[in-house]
Amino acid sequence: MTGRDFHWPAALGSLKLRIIAGGVAALLLGIGLITLLLVTRAEKDTLATEQRREANEVARTAALLSRRLIELQLALGAVTPELGMVALGDEAAMRQFAESQPVLRRLFTGLFVATEDGEMRVRANSTEVSVLPRLSLADRDYFQRTLREGRPIISEPVSDRLRGEPAIVFTQPIHDATGAAGILGGTLRLSSRDLLDGLVDDDGLESAAMLVVTTQHGQVLAHPDRGRLMTHLSDEPRLAQAFAGWRAAGSPIEPLGIQLKQPGELVSAAGVPGPDWMIWRARAEADLLAPLRAARTDALIVAVALIALMLVAFLALLWRLLRPLTLLEHRAQHLFDGTLAPHAGWPAAAGEIGSLSRVLRRVGIERVQLEATNAETMRKLGSVMSAAPVGIAFVRGERFELVSAEFCRLFASTQHDLIDQPVRMLFASDEDHAAFLAQERGEFRALQPYRGEWQLLRHDGTRFWAGLRTKPVDPADRTRGTIWTLSDVEDQRAARQQLEWSAAHDALTGLANRATFERQAQRLVEALPASLPAVLVFLDLDRFKPVNDTAGHLTGDLMLLTVATAITARVRAGDLVARVGGDEFALLLEHCTPEMAMRIAHDVRRAITEVVVPSPHGPLSVGASVGVAALQVDMGTVNDWLRAADAACYAAKAAGRDTVRGALLPNPAHSGL
Numbered sequence: 001m002t003g004r005d006f007h008w009p010a011a012l013g014s015l016k017l018r019i020i021a022g023g024v025a026a027l028l029l030g031i032g033l034i035t036l037l038l039v040t041r042a043e044k045d046t047l048a049t050e051q052r053r054e055a056n057e058v059a060r061t062a063a064l065l066s067r068r069l070i071e072l073q074l075a076l077g078a079v080t081p082e083l084g085m086v087a088l089g090d091e092a093a094m095r096q097f098a099e100s101q102p103v104l105r106r107l108f109t110g111l112f113v114a115t116e117d118g119e120m121r122v123r124a125n126s127t128e129v130s131v132l133p134r135l136s137l138a139d140r141d142y143f144q145r146t147l148r149e150g151r152p153i154i155s156e157p158v159s160d161r162l163r164g165e166p167a168i169v170f171t172q173p174i175h176d177a178t179g180a181a182g183i184l185g186g187t188l189r190l191s192s193r194d195l196l197d198g199l200v201d202d203d204g205l206e207s208a209a210m211l212v213v214t215t216q217h218g219q220v221l222a223h224p225d226r227g228r229l230m231t232h233l234s235d236e237p238r239l240a241q242a243f244a245g246w247r248a249a250g251s252p253i254e255p256l257g258i259q260l261k262q263p264g265e266l267v268s269a270a271g272v273p274g275p276d277w278m279i280w281r282a283r284a285e286a287d288l289l290a291p292l293r294a295a296r297t298d299a300l301i302v303a304v305a306l307i308a309l310m311l312v313a314f315l316a317l318l319w320r321l322l323r324p325l326t327l328l329e330h331r332a333q334h335l336f337d338g339t340l341a342p343h344a345g346w347p348a349a350a351g352e353i354g355s356l357s358r359v360l361r362r363v364g365i366e367r368v369q370l371e372a373t374n375a376e377t378m379r380k381l382g383s384v385m386s387a388a389p390v391g392i393a394f395v396r397g398e399r400f401e402l403v404s405a406e407f408c409r410l411f412a413s414t415q416h417d418l419i420d421q422p423v424r425m426l427f428a429s430d431e432d433h434a435a436f437l438a439q440e441r442g443e444f445r446a447l448q449p450y451r452g453e454w455q456l457l458r459h460d461g462t463r464f465w466a467g468l469r470t471k472p473v474d475p476a477d478r479t480r481g482t483i484w485t486l487s488d489v490e491d492q493r494a495a496r497q498q499l500e501w502s503a504a505h506d507a508l509t510g511l512a513n514r515a516t517f518e519r520q521a522q523r524l525v526e527a528l529p530a531s532l533p534a535v536l537v538f539l540d541l542d543r544f545k546p547v548n549d550t551a552g553h554l555t556g557d558l559m560l561l562t563v564a565t566a567i568t569a570r571v572r573a574g575d576l577v578a579r580v581g582g583d584e585f586a587l588l589l590e591h592c593t594p595e596m597a598m599r600i601a602h603d604v605r606r607a608i609t610e611v612v613v614p615s616p617h618g619p620l621s622v623g624a625s626v627g628v629a630a631l632q633v634d635m636g637t638v639n640d641w642l643r644a645a646d647a648a649c650y651a652a653k654a655a656g657r658d659t660v661r662g663a664l665l666p667n668p669a670h671s672g673l
Helices: 008-012 015-084 091-099 102-107 141-149 204-208 240-248 285-321 323-333 351-387 405-410 430-445 490-504 514-526 544-551 553-570 594-609 638-654
Strands: 110-115 120-124 166-176 179-189 210-214 220-222 258-262 265-272 277-284 391-396 399-403 450-457 463-472 482-488 534-542 576-579 584-590 623-630 660-663
Touching: 015 102, 015 166, 015 179, 015 258, 015 265, 015 277, 015 285, 091 110, 091 120, 141 166, 141 179, 240 258, 240 265, 240 277, 265 285, 277 285, 391 405, 405 482, 430 450, 430 463, 463 490, 490 514, 514 576, 514 584, 514 638, 534 594, 534 638, 544 553, 553 576, 553 584, 553 594, 584 594, 594 623, 594 660, 623 638, 638 660
Parallel strands: 623 660
Antiparallel strands: 110 120, 110 179, 166 179, 210 220, 210 277, 258 265, 265 277, 391 399, 391 482, 450 463, 463 482, 534 584, 534 623, 576 584
């Protein structure tokens, strides 16, 4: 291509050129990022190297401390044979022995000899030897273990009997011809003798590290701050998290050193074999990284200065190149607000910006056309919703976004009362709302619309039963909302309940009918043996036929109603009373023993005999033959139970009527037989 064919305005309007300019800026930014990454990598490498060095150093310190403890024990053990030849009861000999051990008195803050009964015979320190006052060590664990096990012991931290200060006690058993005759002990008071004295350098890198010695349980034995002695390591901020991690790993006593995590610190720990102590070493990461961070700061300053200088030049260039894009952005901001005509205000530009301008202008024109179509569709939808005989609503995010006139009428509300309100406001309780949501989710998961009946609240607080049907707009995307259709089902529900009641009750007396009675009895038989005890009672009225024959059926119906009332008054609240025939009644007594059932049967029989119905022929009365049958484990069907009660009722009639007889009762003495 020749210079005559090349068009500079078109080239400058190309988005590619702008991308190149942006890439140059990104490259400049990359300089700073690379600098930052290199310094960060150097920091990580430095920390890794120092972490290994720290682990080696703490292992070396643990080995030195272990060697020192062994040397202290050996020092005690070297003089113990001399004590075996000295009478422990001889105070002069004890004093002479203590005065002859200047090396031991310098190695330990205290030296003592105790007999096998725990009495301290002599004690000494670097300056004096004393035999009074005498103290008892019999209750000390280290004393008992030394005599019992016959070997050297390093004690747990204990309180010094004389000064009350924390101390560690080294012991050696004293043997004579009969066995262990006492102990020789050396005391290191932790407040005046650091266990790490002489094991680490006080200058150089060692002075920047914090060294702590603890028991295996975390009790502090040595610390740069003597005030923390005998505290717990979990209270040390610089080591608390590392200690927790060590405990979580099983509290390993590892002489070779382990590395532990602690924010802002390099922490290593090593075990001291023998007493199972732990040495903890912490170095602040900030101290190690200070030189590198200073270098990183300098590098970043140079990089930022270079980037800033380059960006100033590129920003000037980009501003000129992107001016048409700015105009296009301004026009696009008014694409949907209707302040400008769809064809007006678009910048004239070449290249990609020109193409984008033309696309957006076409989108604006098509949007105006689409809005007109949508407005017409919404008017039609509004007409459909207004004419619909059921309430219709659109729900999204558990809130109403659209409701029909019928929906508002059902809830005695206006659209203003319902739009943007939560669905929960229509339900009578939080429990109902939660149950509805759970049922709806279950149906939607099965790709089925939800149908149900709920008691809902009107705007004035009154309640009504509504038939509710919901269906998602898009089953694959519940966020697109749900369509509700709703109708008042109060009348249908009342009619249905009346039909259900009539199907289960006797029309004359209002008692349960035979089908209901047998269904409940079947339930108890199927639940055997968990349903025990339970009893059936059959009642057949005596002398009822003459009532019908002499006074007529209306008087007979009155007699049946009065008898039903008398029976209901004599049974328990949970007992089922049923009319199973013309003048036959039955009781189903759950959780009732045979003895209690017999008492109820007698009460009911007496109540029936006390019924008197007036008539033109004089007062009329009836009696009752009553049969009682208890439910048995071996009853296979409900018919077995019904036959047993019926047989008992026939037995009562055969016995002269107006009496009670029992069948399958465990105690005949109470059956009335």
